[in-house]
Amino acid sequence: MKFGLDRLLQDPALRAPLIGQRVALLAHPASLTRELNHSLDALAALPELRITAAFGPQHGLRGDKQDNMVESPDFLDPVLGIPVFSLYGTVRRPTDAMMDSFDVLLVDLQDLGCRIYTFITTLRYLLEAAAAHGKAVWVLDRPNPAGRPVEGLSLQPGWESFVGAGPMPMRHGMTMGELGHWFIDTLGLQLDYQVVTMEDWQPESAPGFGWPLNERSWINPSPNAPNLSMARAYAGTVMLEGTTWSEGRGTTRPLELFGAPDLDARRLIADMRATAPQWLQGCVLRECWFEPTFHKHAGQLCNGVQIHVEDPQHYGHDSFKPWRLQALAFRALRMQAPQYPLWRDFAYEYENDRLAIDLINGGPGLREWVDDPAASPDVLDELACLDEMAWEAERAPFLLY
Numbered sequence: 396m397k398f399g400l401d402r403l404l405q406d407p408a409l410r411a412p413l414i415g416q417r418v419a420l421l422a423h424p425a426s427l428t429r430e431l432n433h434s435l436d437a438l439a440a441l442p443e444l445r446i447t448a449a450f451g452p453q454h455g456l457r458g459d460k461q462d463n464m465v466e467s468p469d470f471l472d473p474v475l476g477i478p479v480f481s482l483y484g485t486v487r488r489p490t491d492a493m494m495d496s497f498d499v500l501l502v503d504l505q506d507l508g509c510r511i512y513t514f515i516t517t518l519r520y521l522l523e524a525a526a527a528h529g530k531a532v533w534v535l536d537r538p539n540p541a542g543r544p545v546e547g548l549s550l551q552p553g554w555e556s557f558v559g560a561g562p563m564p565m566r567h568g569m570t571m572g573e574l575g576h577w578f579i580d581t582l583g584l585q586l587d588y589q590v591v592t593m594e595d596w597q598p599e600s601a602p603g604f605g606w607p608l609n610e611r612s613w614i615n616p617s618p619n620a621p622n623l624s625m626a627r628a629y630a631g632t633v634m635l636e637g638t639t640w641s642e643g644r645g646t647t648r649p650l651e652l653f654g655a656p657d658l659d660a661r662r663l664i665a666d667m668r669a670t671a672p673q674w675l676q677g678c679v680l681r682e683c684w685f686e687p688t689f690h691k692h693a694g695q696l697c698n699g700v701q702i703h704v705e706d707p708q709h710y711g712h713d714s715f716k717p718w719r720l721q722a723l724a725f726r727a728l729r730m731q732a733p734q735y736p737l738w739r740d741f742a743y744e745y746e747n748d749r750l751a752i753d754l755i756n757g758g759p760g761l762r763e764w765v766d767d768p769a770a771s772p773d774v775l776d777e778l779a780c781l782d783e784m785a786w787e788a789e790r791a792p793f794l795l796y
Contacts, residue, residue, distance in 0.1 A: 396607050399535035399572070399591035400426070400434050400503050409591060410444065416531075419448040419497035421482075421521065423514070424458030425505035425616040433457070434503045434535070439475055446477060448496035452504065452517045453483040454617045483513070487557060487745075488520045491528070499531040505616040506571050508541030508605070509630045510550065511755055513744075514616070516560040518571060519578050522586065531587035536572035536795075540626040542598045542605030543568040545790075547630060547718040549782040550757025557744045559757045564779075564786050565718050566630035569793070576793045596796050604712040619649040627704045631717030634761070637752030638725070639739050641697055645687030652683060653724065654699020656692055659731075664700060666727040667720075671772040674719040677711030679703040700724070722775060725765045738762065 403409050426434040435456070439446045449456055455467040456479050467481040480493045500521060504514045525532045547565030555561070561581060569577070572590035579588055598605045606623050615621055632650040635642035640658070643649040654660060660682045668675060683701045687693050702720065704710045728735055743751035753759045764775045
C-alpha cells in the first residue's frame with residue numbers, strides 16, 4: 396500500500412498545484428517515506444517545491460522530547476535554513492506571523508486513533524487558523540493503526556481542551572484526512588482543504604486491522620508509542636494518566652501495562668473477570684512486575700497488569716474493548732478499596748481547575764460511574780453504546796476508505 400506522502404512524492408501531477416506556492420509542513424518523527432526518509436527532507440529535495448517553514452506538534456518535529464507534557468522551542472533548521480515553529484511550546488495555536496510564512500500547509504502526522512492524542516487537536520487549530528488567514532491545507536493521509544472500531548463516551552459540551560478536540564468518543568476510528576473533513580463541517584469552516592489519500596488501505600484486514608503489518612516499519616509517532624500493541628490499547632490505558640497508577644512510562648512497554656507498589660494485580664484481574672467478563676474479550680491479561688525508571692513510582696517495584704493484543708490467536712479486533720477494560724480495572728479497585736486515592740489531582744495539559752481523568756474522558760461520566768458503588772457495568776455500557784452508535788452514524792459521510 397501507499398501512504399499519502401508516498402503518492403505525493405511519486406506523482407508529479409498530484410503536486411503540480413504546489414508549484415509556485417510557499418509550502419509548509421507539519422510533521423513529527425513518524426513522518427517518513429517507505430524508504431524511512433523524513434518527509435521534510437524528501438519534500439525539500441523536490442526542486443519544484445519551495446519549502447518555507449515547518450511545524451512540530453507535541454514532542455517536536457524530529458522527536459526531541461521523551462517525556463509527556465514537555466514543551467519544544469522554535470528553531471532554525473540547520474540544513475534547510477527555514478524556521479521550525481513549535482505548536483507545543485509558548486503557543487499551541489499558530490500565530491499570525493507563523494501563518495504568514497506559507498500559502499499551503501502539508502500535514503503529515505501519524506495518528507493513533509484516540510481523541511486524547513494531541514495531534515488531532517493541533518490539526519483542528521491549524522484548520523481554524525487557515526480558514527481565518529485564507530490558507531490551504533493538504534493532509535497526506537496515513538493509517539489509523541487502531542482501525543475502524545469506535546468506543547467510549549463522547550466529549551460533552553464545555554469539556555473541550557487540548558486533549559479534547561471535539562464531541563467524539565475516545566476511540567474515533569477515522570484517519571487524519573477524514574477527521575479534517577469532519578472538523579471543517581462541524582465547525583463551519585471555509586477553506587481550501589484536500590486529502591492526498593492512501594492507496595489500498597484495508598482497515599478490516601488481518602493481521603494489522605488498520606496498520607499494514609509486515610509492509611511498513613513502525614516508527615514511534617511519540618516517544619511512548621513504541622508499537623502496534625500500544626496503539627490498540629491506548630484508548631483505555633491513556634486514562635491512567637489521570638490516576639495515581641503507573642501507565643508504564645519509564646519502562647519499555649508504556650501504555651500497555653499499569654500498576655502500583657500497593658496493587659494486588661492477581662486479585663484485581665480476578666475481580667475484573669467476576670464483574671464484567673464480557674469486557675475482557677479479545678486480549679489476554681497477565682500479572683507482571685515492573686520498576687519505572689522515571690515518572691510515577693520511579694524506582695519502586697510495582698505489581699501490575701499487562702494487556703496482550705499481539706498474538707493473532709488471542710487478539711480479537713472486533714471484541715477487544717480497551718476503554719471498557721481500563722474502566723473495569725478502576726471499578727475493581729474501588730470495590731476492593733473504596734478510599735484508595737486513585738484520581739490524580741495535578742495540572743494536566745494546561746488545565747488547573749478540572750480533574751485530569753475528567754478532561755481525558757471529556758466529562759465526569761466515567762469517574763462518576765467508577766465511584767458509584769450502586770452503578771452496574773450495564774449502566775456505563777448503555778451510556779457508551781448510545782454515544783458509539785451516534786458517532787458511527789455521524790462519521791459515515793466523511794469516511795474515504
